[in-house]
Amino acid sequence: MVQLAVMVLVVEAAMAAAIMQSLLTPWSAAPDGRPQRSLPVARPYFPATVRFYTDPHNAAAEWVRDHPRDRRAAAIRRHIAARPQAAWYTETNESLVEERIRGLVQRAAAERRLPVLVAYSIPLRDCEELSSGGIGDAAAYQRWMDAFTRGIGDAPALVILEPDALAHMGCLKRKQQTERFRALSYAGRVLERRAPRARVYYDAGNSGWQPARTMAERLRHAGADRYGDGIALNVSNFNETRDEVRYGRSLLKDLGRPGQGMVVDTSRNGAGPTRQHRFCDPPGRKLGAAPTTATGMPGVDAFLWVKHPGQADGCAAGAGVFVPGYAYRLTD
Numbered sequence: 001m002v003q004l005a006v007m008v009l010v011v012e013a014a015m016a017a018a019i020m021q022s023l024l025t026p027w028s029a030a031p032d033g034r035p036q037r038s039l040p041v042a043r044p045y046f047p048a049t050v051r052f053y054t055d056p057h058n059a060a061a062e063w064v065r066d067h068p069r070d071r072r073a074a075a076i077r078r079h080i081a082a083r084p085q086a087a088w089y090t091e092t093n094e095s096l097v098e099e100r101i102r103g104l105v106q107r108a109a110a111e112r113r114l115p116v117l118v119a120y121s122i123p124l125r126d127c128e129e130l131s132s133g134g135i136g137d138a139a140a141y142q143r144w145m146d147a148f149t150r151g152i153g154d155a156p157a158l159v160i161l162e163p164d165a166l167a168h169m170g171c172l173k174r175k176q177q178t179e180r181f182r183a184l185s186y187a188g189r190v191l192e193r194r195a196p197r198a199r200v201y202y203d204a205g206n207s208g209w210q211p212a213r214t215m216a217e218r219l220r221h222a223g224a225d226r227y228g229d230g231i232a233l234n235v236s237n238f239n240e241t242r243d244e245v246r247y248g249r250s251l252l253k254d255l256g257r258p259g260q261g262m263v264v265d266t267s268r269n270g271a272g273p274t275r276q277h278r279f280c281d282p283p284g285r286k287l288g289a290a291p292t293t294a295t296g297m298p299g300v301d302a303f304l305w306v307k308h309p310g311q312a313d314g315c316a317a318g319a320g321v322f323v324p325g326y327a328y329r330l331t332d
Contacts (some may be wrong), residue, residue: 014110033136045261045301048294052084053113059308059322079331084291086116086306092135094147101151102222118160138179145187152195159200163235166218167205181221188227204231206239208246210278218255230261236307238273261301267309281316287330
């Protein structure tokens, strides 16, 4: 009887190991060599043991190194600089982007950590507002995305695809909107085919921006239902996590992909939004949940710090500039 019980336990352990292995390697090769999904993916997608990569050269860490005796340095080091944050790629130089990404994913792999990469170079980015920029045209963007993808190669990575590009489309003319949909479809397709171990999350704005049905339609036109692994929410915003998750589930249902996952930017949502939902460096905000795959919420693959806490939105200083006073107040 004891031997039978032991045999049952051994079989159960082997089955559990096989299931976990399938979750850790969800891609297989089709006969034509292209990657394909081998099994439906459990939710949340990542095992709770996954750890994200912390770049020792993030903006907060660089400031702390340059100001070791500043009274704010210890708090910023402990609460911000030491936490994993996404790496944003905005340069229009294709070779530089490819080189930078390859170096980062290699360092992350050496530390057995998962890097979070943000593609942020869509043409007419932010429509000449606070974070204006982006590469020149659709053809240049395709070349840029090819370089972005080559940098990843077959390394594991989590990719956030073009924050605000779909939510902030009202400023574009109809032809420009069509070009943006095509650009994002190309980005998703090339990542799926040439970076098979990357998880791609199309940015879907936040719960206070576009109605879920509107955003689902835009995501569909951009190829998220064909090439994406999920959606990213609340990037650089302050909305409470529960509101984003509720919105995300509604959005994915409208998209026809309720089984897809989502990631939520929790970098600055610890106090929620202001009453007026001010988006540009509002006072009184706090750090949110630390980056983790152990979300405890079905369908939520990860909490991430996509926006770097302490980097200005464009009001406290120029967009992307690290402001130590703002960073320190987020840690209170």
